Amino acid sequence: MKPVQAPPGSSQFGVALIEALVALLIMAFGMVALIGLQGTMRRASDLSKQRSEAMRIAQSELERLRDFSVATINESSPAGTRDFASIQSLNACTGEEGEGACLQSINVGNASYSISRTVGDWTEALSGHTQALPPMRNVQVRVSWVDRAAGAQFVQLDSFISKAETFLSGSLVAAPSAGALRRPGERDASIPVQAKDLGNKTSVFVPGPTATVAWVFNNLTGVITGRCTVAAGTASSSLTLQDVESCSNTTVGYLLSGTIRFSNNLRPDPANPEGFALPLDVVITNSRLADAIAAPTVQQCFDDAPTSPSSTMPFVSYNCFIEPNNGTPRIWSGRAELSGIELTGANARKVCRYSADYDGNGSISNAEHPENYNAVSSSLARQNFLVINASVSRCPTGAAVDPANGVFVNSNTELQQAAPAQP
Template identity: 45%
Template sequence: MNKRPNPPSHRPARQPRGVALLEALLALLIMAFGMLALAGLQNSMRRSADLAKQRGEAVRLAQQEMEWLRSFSLATPPVNADPNVLAFDDILARTLNTDAGSNTNFTVVRTIDSPLDLLETQRKDIRVSVTWTDRSEGAQIVTLDSILSRSPPSLGVALGLAPDATPVRRPGGRDGAIPLNAKDLGDKSSVFRPSPSTATVWVFNNLTGVITGVCNLPNTPVADISPIDIEACRDNALGFLLSGFVRFSAASPSDPGKPVGTALPMNLELLRSDEPTLLPSYQCFHDAPYSLPSTQTFVAYYCIVYPKISTSTLWSGRLNIVDIPLSGPSAKTICRYSADYDGDNKIGNAEHPADYVSVGAALSRQNFLVIPSGEQCPSGHAVDPSQGWFSNTATEPHQTASP
């Protein structure tokens, strides 16, 4: 008996399960690279944050050093000075190792450069560098540069003080002490020849009235001088103008407002009470007559005074008129126009004192009156527009007859 064969079974094929070894290794490799990259990123961020913190600390140290240098209160330290008081002359180069409480040590290096040029001795070029080593043993540096001036720190207070007088318009848009007939070169400077008989030409800073150059231009009229002509001598000097007029009176009593008399041959002498750096310490020009008789009624004078550069840009001294006899039959008495013009109960340098003290600016209208010997210097009068008096004519004795 034949049996019917069993029909073939149609079981579905078994699907593969799990992850092949190669795929697992590849995934592990990718994950490892990712973890390494993440670890590297974290390390880089930590290093960058640490470097940023160190750089900020270095900048703070450099600024602290710079601000300490700016806190000087004196130009020159006095004898037996307080060690806690910083003077300008005390600012010297130094190296300082500091521990700022960080994970590294900082080295602060201060470098000082004092220019040797005549006009630049009143400043110091300062560089403060802070160096350190970061986590990766790399050398790092932060540098700050600045310039310190010898100017007295007390001048900063003047910015908060109201002016004593109403502001007035400057003649020609420049300092009022610059002579009116000085030529403006249009580059914030002016040129002036102090005497028609000299080849000397002075260069003024229009803003400050300081003489910044002394030139020798014998064949060039002032009206024809250009900026190119003074280029080589524009900044070769530092001096202050001292100028005024000398009037003469032969009448008795003398009228200081309208003196009547003719000019005499004379010269000027500046007796310095400080120790000037340059010799000669001054140079004066005038237009006094060489001989008598003369029809000239007054003498105009202009002096350049060189300050004491070594410690400050100031000068002190006394201006006298010489070669006019103070004794004998033709003796004269020399008075100076001087009064407390600004009402501050003292005679300042601009008000023509007998002796100038610590002058640091140009002085003009320092006028004299020469009267016969034996007369008292006229008291004159103050300004009084109601009586037609528009100038103060008070005078004080300056050089009297010798006993």
């Protein structure tokens, strides 16, 4: 076999080999670049997964903080109950803290996530002063970790948590209207549900079975803007706009309304009193107020109390019209008391009022039924009383709100009227 020889006149030897080596070199550079790109893509994919996991952990921690059982723990709260005050700042654990004193790290996949949270009261600077706003805390949750390239990474979520009773969360399912929440009958919540909507943004209400007067309400504010004379026994549902047109916009007054329950038990249960109604009347007085606005001179109170103590009525409903002063805003101060109740003698009773710090702001406002009303500037509903036997040492303490056990209302009571203390 003869060796291959270059064609005559050619001076190129080994060109194919050189071309192959150049191609191999180019491919090698490409492979190196591809390997680097693959590593970058793998790290980016891994970091994306870690960020998603960190975000899930941060959101879970925020939701856990929102899941407190009651706004404020009291003596009837079971052990382990979490309240608003339990939302506190905590750092990630270093291994020296006691149990519950820090936030434990979480190992997921190829990363270890450290959690910390910073909690502060929500305040706002106004005119150079720091003013405390409604009970609310700003929460900052930070989740940190180290990625596969030894780079420090973190995600951070900021939110606000309001101090609100957990049973109020049910209002979130209410369909929205012009206001934040849908109101009963699209009217102010203080307007009695029995009041008839007249269709012109007003409602009319006859306050009692023997009343010879009807009150006209502004649906938006709950203020009484008219008083009309009607025949005894007239039902609110029978009145029309024409019936009250001439007496509308003739006055300004606020409604004070509620129910009166009764108990003869020596250990009365304020949530389920078992007694029957007694004859009584409701009056507004200022006999026990000092340095306060005088009780209104114009007031009308109506109730459906029985005329005989042998009644089997479970409770009494009352409604009072109170005319405020002529100031801005128009206000009144005074005290609601029950007359016709024996405070001394063989059948002595004492009067308790249903009252508690429902909004958790540390004080009893007019809407929460204080002993004495001060500077009332709106209608007040659900100002309820409990009449008990005078031999009971103190007004009963009701159960705290406990939605898990079906308790949605704080039934605590405080003393309103009793026999004078003996000297």
